Amino acid sequence: MNNTSVWEIIKKVGIITFGALLGAYALNFFLIPANVYASGFTGAAQLLSRILADYASLHVSTGLLLMLFNIPVAVLGWLKVGRAFTVYSFLSVLLTSVFLELIPIQEQADDVMLYAVFGGVISAIGIGITLKIGASTGGLDIVSMILSRMSDKSVGTYFFLINAVIILTAGLLYGWDKALYTLLSVYVSTRVIDAIHTRQQKLTAMVVTKKASELQKAIYSRMVRGITIVPAKGAFSNEKRDLMLTVITRYELYELKKIIREVDPNAFTNIIETAGVLGFFRKDE
Template identity: 30%
Template sequence: MKNTDIKKSKLLLDYLGISIGCMIMALSFNSFFVPSKIAPGGFSGLATVLYHFTGFPIGIVTLILTIPLFSVSIKLLGAKFGLKSFYGTIFFSICIDFIIRTPPLTNDYFLASVFGGILLGIGIGFIFRFGGTTGGTDLLAAILHHYFRGIPVSTWLLILDSIVVLIAGISFRNIEVTLYSILTIYITMRLIDLILEGISYAKAFYIISDYSSQMADKIINELDRGVTTLSGKGMYTKNNKDVLLCVVNRSQVYDLKEMVRSVDPNAFVILADVHEVLGEGFKNIDKK
């Protein structure tokens, strides 16, 4: 297959993924959020508030609020990102106003916030995964992430959406709706991270010890895990140190902690989540 054909297929797949995400998002609004007056952040959340007071269509209002961000996104994030975002906004607006016209699935605030949040997180996660946004605060979050790389997109979404929830709470004068909206945002954020980063199923140990050689031998022979030695230097003591890097399954975390304690009780250990491991002993690197 030629490179041009591969690129076309990839682009088609991206737009398909964005379309699926938009439909899932529209389902979350029409089946859960709008009937319960839950505003799950974003321009669509603002549009939900406006809908209950004026009857203006949510999709059209969301589109109007989002248009000014497109010129900025195209300049900063590239034409492809801007075009995908424009498509996502247009298609989401069409879905929520015309295509996904589902009846309310529950009148319970809690169920609406939980299941609506799950669907919304899956929808936004799909869209982000395929290189787009639906405009609104998720587009604004992507722009802010461009300037502040240290803060994840999901964190920016949490900040921006919290502002929207505050506005909604004041407008509806209902503290329960506000609290359930906050729950929805948290669930949505966790689902976005899950889709973008995957499930944390492994742990990485960084071990600094004066007995690194004995430690490595014990891990290799008794735990049957590979160990990599990194070169480090303590800036306080100015002494060179070996840093052992070892990735284990969750079930082996306790065993490795006990192993480190038995060899060197004074060892310095950093334990970190690992979302994906490719290679021997874990996931096949060729597996798609």
Template identity: 35%
Template sequence: MPKKQNKIVAYIKKYLLLFIGAIITSIGLEIFLVPNNIIDGGIIGISIMLSHITQLPLSFFIVVLNIPFLYLGYMQIGKTFTISTLFSVLSLAYWVAFFLPIPSVTQDLFLAAVFGGITIGVGVGIIIRYGGSLDGTEIVAIIFDKRTSFSVGEIIMFMNLFILGSAGLVFGWDKAMYSLVAYYIAFKVIDIVIEGLDESKAVLIVSDNPDEIADALMARLGRGVTVLHGEGGYTGEPKKVLYSVVTRLEVAKLKLIVQEKDENAFVTINEVHDVMGGRVKKKAIH
């Protein structure tokens, strides 16, 4: 019974956050970008231009243009993703219509692009983090990624450059350039929301003093250390390889600890996009 309750709570939390993400995104659109004829990338950007040309509601195009991509997502990615995306798209359409009568808080195009990009980045980042999407071009990119040599990011970038370039023909080239600013800011903020401000780093340490380093890391950083058993490629001697995950701010302290224990230690540090479980509770750093 507790497991079932936990599953229900997680389910409710997920859709609540998808709903909140849609509200935040709609604020960025209707309070900053749309009134100033600045667009975002993807389906939302196309919807803004079509709404301007036809004078039909933006919410109408957001839903209609995403329908074929939702079908593709269902066929190629899965039901759970499609349901989360449909919920996010319908929520966005509702709140875009809700905020439509509210005037823009600024007529300064640069401020609109900056704060619109930040707001949209936060909203979209929340939605992506919890398994949804607002942009059918992402689905297309995932499908083409499996069939071409281009990555998902490269495909999305190409499509968005075309869409943002089209804004120059509809709204003028100055608005297109401000749209590019808004898109870039949103792109960066999405990364921050998905990965978190407290970015984690995975560390591998090969040393002749592995036990001393492991003890020091646990005592002075309060981080768990996993011992992996390797072998020297040249000598064939067994080696203990230490693996740990630390925050970005702890990397300098970790390097100092390793150098104190073994100046010749080999250390590699890589970015970690998400960490789940297994972390030792943080202790005070001495």
């Protein structure tokens, strides 16, 4: 392992740790005191923790439930997605769970709306920087990776359904004002993540390169995306090149950039947002 690889691992772990710290801080200082729920598995763990305490007198921490929810997902990710992505993602979950146990929960919030907004923003910053370095915060991120590799169906429906269940359950059990504040927090969080990383679940990469064969082999060995290669020619230089087209998920953007930098640093790459895909969204086996 060279020095660059070691430094990259240290940088990734550092950013993941900071992102997990932000996520735990947002929960224990803003969302939990205000009885506002996060999105995805984190919100589900947070809601279940309160339900168990209120209706069964069982005090199970949000951090522990979050970890338990993510164990089967991590196993699936290890088998279906990739070891590096899954390890970094599970590390994020593990650190978040640890920080949730170490950071004391703030007293009751005075201004619920303010706490909902700030909690959503801070947690989103943690999620956004984690996504940006090629990892995730676990849960639905890994589920979406698995689903996208099994079919070309949008994973947005699954995100919507679990968040809808969280919001409706919170409204039914603890009042619709809590559901509305949760909806506000989820919306703010989503917008901040969009600003830091990318809004679209799918992206199209157009790569102009002289090393199409080497890039194709590298992408096929480390990703499961199909590639279309079109002959191209530079208008100014009149040199022959190839235009490579591939559609990826936003979670694979970091890995694709890394492959291109390693194989052909001089390649011209254009990443554009993809609203939808018709056809099978993966490399044929």
